[in-house]
Amino acid sequence: MSNHHSQGFSRRAFLGGTGAAAAATAVTNKVAAQQVSTPVVDGPTSIDLNVNGKVMSAKVEPRTTLLDVLRNQLDLTAAKPVSADGSSGASTVLIDGKPAMASTTLALAAVGKQITTCESLLDDDVPKAFVQHDAQQCGFCTPGFVVAVRAFLNKNPNATEEEIRAGLNGNICRCGTYANVIQAVISLVKGN
Numbered sequence: 001m002s003n004h005h006s007q008g009f010s011r012r013a014f015l016g017g018t019g020a021a022a023a024a025t026a027v028t029n030k031v032a033a034q035q036v037s038t039p040v041v042d043g044p045t046s047i048d049l050n051v052n053g054k055v056m057s058a059k060v061e062p063r064t065t066l067l068d069v070l071r072n073q074l075d076l077t078a079a080k081p082v083s084a085d086g087s088s089g090a091s092t093v094l095i096d097g098k099p100a101m102a103s104t105t106l107a108l109a110a111v112g113k114q115i116t117t118c119e120s121l122l123d124d125d126v127p128k129a130f131v132q133h134d135a136q137q138c139g140f141c142t143p144g145f146v147v148a149v150r151a152f153l154n155k156n157p158n159a160t161e162e163e164i165r166a167g168l169n170g171n172i173c174r175c176g177t178y179a180n181v182i183q184a185v186i187s188l189v190k191g192n
């Protein structure tokens with residue numbers, strides 16, 4: 001029987017190595033969303049999350065993503081599971097006011113933070129502008145876009161078209177609605 005330790009190899013070292021590789025990949029990923037640090041816990045844990053101004057309870061394992069909790073425990077299904085690595089932008093939510101990918105944020109890392117999902121933006125000007133400018137087709141990417149636009153405009157209320165295009169390049173639409181999305185955001189900047 002082989003002895004991994006005697007060969008200079010251990011499971012801990014392997015896991016540490018894969019973690020470093022994942023971190024290196026994350027650093028090179030162009031998605032502009034924030035990274036949130038995660039506390040260390042053992043096994044399933046009950047947590048409280050502040051979502052859209054309400055405290056909601058969930059039971060999570062250390063590996064459970066925020067997206068999993070939102071969709072499968074809290075019945076908040078606007079954020080979508082398109083890309084596990086967050087590269088589609090479909091799972092965009094706000095954490096403490098900044099855009100983050102719920103698919104790459106561990107639920108434990110969101111404890112103590114203010115989480116905002118697209119469900120809380122129903123009366124916001126952004127979804128209204130999307131409707132006025134016909135900025136969705138199948139709509140699967142739309143909640144992520146709406147949250148990303150809200151975060152972008154909060155920071156860049158007078159953005160130019162070029163800045164809008166650059167600011168939203170972390171969100172992908174398979175239906176190709178980009179032109180109308182940009183027009184919707186331009187209309188919001190112009191206030192019409």
Ligand code: FES
Nearest residue numbers: 137139173174175
């Ligand atoms: S409207 Fe279908 S993916 Fe964007």
